[in-house]
Amino acid sequence: ATAEQLEHYLHLRAGIRCAAFHEGLSIIERDRAAAWFADAESGAQALICSEIGSEGRNFQFAQHLVLFDLPRNPDLLEQRIGRLDRIGQAGDVHIHVPYLAGTAQERLFRWLHEGLDIFRQNCPAGRPVFDAYRERLEAALDGGEDINALIEETREATANANRRLAEGRDRLLERNACRPVxxxxxxxxxxxxxxxxxxxxxxxxxxxxxxxxxxxxxxxxxxxxxxxxxxxxxxxxxxxxxxxxxxxxxxxxxxxxxxxxxxxxxxxxxxxxxxxSTELGNAALGTLKLRGVPAGTLLLECLYTVNVSAPKSLQLQRFLSLSPQRVLVDSRDRDLSQAISHERLNQLVRRVDHATAVGIIRQLQGAVDERLAAAAGFAEKHLATLREDATRRAENHLGEEITRLESLKRVNPQVRDEEISHLRWQREESLAAIARADLHLQAVRLVVTA
Structure with a gap:
């Protein structure tokens, strides 16, 4: 109700284009309100939200946040601020907190601002400090306790909590996690x-x-x-x-x-x-003219995908290239993949009408089967090279990581045996999966020279 009243007042009395965003609206209506607010050219100038707008929505394009009321829980307040202060925010977020002097709203604002300093920076100690002082805060808001003394104690407790959190940080992990280049x-x-x-x-x-x-x-x-x-x-x-x-x-x-x-x-x-997974678009036939190449010469282009059965957590793509493998064979079973690229072939090939294509396939079925067998042989050679390269990369990368952790464990007790064991398991499973990798024929294109 408060969000609707504010929206009506700003719209009718102040002439501000604004939208309401609250629980009484359907998901579609809330999406439309948020989209109107996000429209930079002719959208709403303000979005009036109830508590439902404090989570799950991104408004990083806005830079002013007016908190008509304040939640007691610091986590809820940080959620509200986080709707604007997030990735994509190009400027400073200005927070406005209207209150009447001498009211509970003023005392709560002072406790959050002066005690937790939550409006200027993230406050990871906010929730534990709030839990510790919850009852006294409620009393202070009702006027039964000195708010100034409570703010001073809260400020000291927050500083101590932040100091303990800083001392517990894993500096090595932070250093390794930040790689700007x-x-x-x-x-x-x-x-x-x-x-x-x-x-x-x-x-x-x-x-x-x-x-x-x-x-x-x-x-x-x-x-x-x-x-x-x-x-x-x-x-x-x-x-x-x-x-x-x-x-x-x-x-x-x-x-x-x-x-x-x-x-x-x-x-x-x-x-x-x-x-x-279907046969849609996995076979094609075309014709081309090549100077010096007799008419009726066959070119068979085959596209294979590398298939490997392994958990995604192994991230085998780091070692084994999953890019499609291409083989182009001619009538004499020569591999012309390097001589004629896929893009160049696309430029040269011309389409063949359906009736002509059916006739060509019937006449050349045996020759096509022979070319397919030749292409499969070349593809297996490519796969063997891929397996060798992937095995070498996996052994080098994971072996070095295991050696690094083993050396680090001697001087850093925070390195657990489970971490090293997990890396050894990763190495064994990765090498086994790479050895099982095979090729699947996904598409063929038959080209007949004219």
Whole structure:
């Protein structure tokens, strides 16, 4: 009720565009209110929230937080502040706490501000200090105890608690966890990937091929709906009433009603998995003209994926390349993968109509089977090299890590035997999984020279 009253007052009396966000609204209505507030051009100037707005929402684009009332629990207060003070915040967060002089609200503000210093910095000791002084705080808010004495004791207790927390920090762990150069390299790689536009282009092609309707919403954003002629009964993460998605990280941070699509998003990964598990698009036939190559010469392009059964926790991709393996063989069973790239072949090949393609396949079935056997032989050689390289990398990386922890344990009792045992288990399981890796034929393309 308070949120609604404030929203009506600001809108009608002060002429401020504002939206309400409270328990009485449906999830869709709350999403719309948050989206309107996030709209930088014509959105709401203020969002009036009840306690439900203190968690689960991201408003890092805003820089002013007005706390009409204060929670006694410091954790709840930090949750409220954390809606603005989070990744993506470009400036300082200004916190405003209106109160009437001499009231409980003023005394609570002073205890939080002067005792815990919670408005200026994170306060990890806030909850234990609050638990220790809860009864006395309640008495002080009712006027039954001297608030100044309580603030002084709280300030000292907070300092002591913060000091104990600092003494218990694992400095070695912190030093190892912070690798700015490596972190910046990863950040730049992510940014380059997102700027390329490759993901959006692929996703639109995917939707076109599977019959999913998509329309332009705004820059880097699409509206998706199930199509009437979808090739699959279900498209991952797409409800019947549709969904709005974005490929822009900044937009996703400001608009929680939009799904942020990356290569790892379930909508993408499950759709790609569905394609790989079916025969859709796994065979093609084309023709090309090459100077000096007799007409009727066959080229067979095969794409294999590396298949390895192992727990994700092993992170085998660190050692074993899971990139598709390509083999291109000609009529004399020579591997031309290095001579003619996949991209170059795409430029040269021309499509063949269905009737002609059926006739070619019937006539060349035996020759195609022979080329497939030759391609499988080359692929196995590639796999053997991959296994050898992966085994060497796994032994070197995990072996060095085990040696490092064993040396560190001699001088640091915080290194546990369980950590070293776990690394040994990782090494054994990783090497065994790499040895079991095999190749699966995923797609073939037959090219006949004309």
């Amino acid at each position: 490596e972190a910046q390299r990863i950040i730049e790689a992510i940014r380059d990937s997102e700027r390329s536009g490759e993901l959006q282009a692929y996703f639109e092609t995917l939707c076109d091929n599977l019959g999913v309707e998509h329309e332009y919403h705004s820059e880097g954003c699409l509206v998706l709906r199930p199509g009437e002629h979808m090739d699959t009964a279900h498209f991952p993460e797409l409800p019947e009433d549709g969904r709005t998605v974005t490929f822009d990280r900044a937009t996703a941070l400001a608009r929680e009603d939009m799904a942020f699509l990356t290569w790892e998003h379930p909508m993408l990964s499950e759709a790609m998995e569905a394609i790989l």
